[in-house]
Amino acid sequence: MTAAAYPTNGLNDTVHQRHRLGILTIAAEAKSADFGYLRDALDLTAGNLSRHLTVLEEAGLIQVWKGYEGKRPRTWVRITGDGRAALAAEIAALTELVRRHTPARAGPAGQDGAPS
Amino acid sequence: MTDETPESAADGGQDGPGDVGDIAGERAANLLDEVSRLRRQTRTRRHAYWLPLLLFGLLTFLSVPFYVQPTPSRIAAGHTVTSPVPYLPGFGGLARSGWQGYLAVYWLVAIAAGFAVTYLWYRRRGRRVGLWTPARGFLITGAVISLLVLILPLTGLVPGDLVIRGTFPFMIIAAGLAVLAWAERSRALTAIAVLYAGIALVASLYNIENVLFRLGWNPSASQWRLTGLPNVLLPALILLLAGGGAYFAQRTRRRPA
Numbered sequence: 417m418t419a420a421a422y423p424t425n426g427l428n429d430t431v432h433q434r435h436r437l438g439i440l441t442i443a444a445e446a447k448s449a450d451f452g453y454l455r456d457a458l459d460l461t462a463g464n465l466s467r468h469l470t471v472l473e474e475a476g477l478i479q480v481w482k483g484y485e486g487k488r489p490r491t492w493v494r495i496t497g498d499g500r501a502a503l504a505a506e507i508a509a510l511t512e513l514v515r516r517h518t519p520a521r522a523g524p525a526g527q528d529g530a531p532s
Numbered sequence: 533m534t535d536e537t538p539e540s541a542a543d544g545g546q547d548g549p550g551d552v553g554d555i556a557g558e559r560a561a562n563l564l565d566e567v568s569r570l571r572r573q574t575r576t577r578r579h580a581y582w583l584p585l586l587l588f589g590l591l592t593f594l595s596v597p598f599y600v601q602p603t604p605s606r607i608a609a610g611h612t613v614t615s616p617v618p619y620l621p622g623f624g625g626l627a628r629s630g631w632q633g634y635l636a637v638y639w640l641v642a643i644a645a646g647f648a649v650t651y652l653w654y655r656r657r658g659r660r661v662g663l664w665t666p667a668r669g670f671l672i673t674g675a676v677i678s679l680l681v682l683i684l685p686l687t688g689l690v691p692g693d694l695v696i697r698g699t700f701p702f703m704i705i706a707a708g709l710a711v712l713a714w715a716e717r718s719r720a721l722t723a724i725a726v727l728y729a730g731i732a733l734v735a736s737l738y739n740i741e742n743v744l745f746r747l748g749w750n751p752s753a754s755q756w757r758l759t760g761l762p763n764v765l766l767p768a769l770i771l772l773l774a775g776g777g778a779y780f781a782q783r784t785r786r787r788p789a
Binding site: 445 | 558563570571573658663666717
């Protein structure tokens with residue numbers, strides 16, 4: 417087996433961190449996702465979530481912007497085209513990893529964009 | 533989410549097949565399970581299509597009086613004079629007498645209001661839930677088709693077979709629902725939109741009362757005025773049932789276990 421063929425080579429260091437993968441997954445499901453929704457859905461503290469968002473934003477995988485709803489400040493997150501591509505590549509790599517090592521679980525759900 | 537990091541899955545996997553690789557595969561499987569769970573949860577929170585289904589079902593139901601044909605006595609009394617309403621076959625069909633003359637105005641307002649309210653509903657819900665659905669395409673679809681329906685007759689291009697019964701607005705609603713199904717990434721709404729589009733097409737091209745006649749409906753003289761209503765009531769019923777079902781399904785799925 418060559419190193420190039422091994423599925424972990426398709427894993428992106430920025431994306432495959434569990435929480436960042438979760439952020440991208442949620443952001444890919446909506447036009448944009450609210451900071452509060454992400455924090456609750458991923459069970460993170462505001463500080464932790466901010467750090468993960470910074471990493472993803474610096475990598476160009478998401479856009480973050482702040483606004484107001486009335487007097488209440490809100491932060492929104494939108495996945496970029498690069499972010500969608502990175503998420504799809506990550507899921508493909510994970511799926512391939514599963515296919516190689518756990519045949520009984522081959523073919524898990526995880527195709528990006530498939531309707532529910 | 534747990535604190536388990538996927539880096540360990542990747543690192544373990546680099547060693548190739550064997551126990552370490554199997555552990556990496558199992559961890560990758562757990563990650564994929566979590567991705568699927570988050571995706572399902574997010575879609576469940578985002579889905580809100582019960583309102584447009586009920587809204588357009590209600591608007592269709594409220595249009596019923598406009599499809600009641602004038603009585604023969606009113607026709608004889610000269611009440612079939614041309615309606616003062618502009619000729620808008622895409623919204624009101626080819627009939628221009630009695631109440632039917634105002635069908636075009638009703639649908640013009642109802643379509644504009646239905647699409648606008650649906651768009652505002654998704655905006656409001658996006659703010660409340662914290663997840664935005666891209667509903668602008670839905671609004672644009674309604675506006676573009678409505679504009680074409682208004683402009684085409686001016687050029688002499690009127691798809692007569694489709695507009696003759698005054699049910700073409702159902703096709704505009706069907707197109708909007710299809711765009712909404714894409715935005716919502718919902719198989720259920722896709723199925724509803726396809727079913728509704730089929731019913732809308734049948735209602736535009738065929739007199740559904742013929743089926744009822746074959747099933748034994750023998751309308752009295754006074755009931756003949758109502759024979760056009762099955763073409764309206766059936767699409768309305770589909771939307772109201774689908775909307776009601778979607779409302780209860782979405783409410784049940786969101787309820788914490």
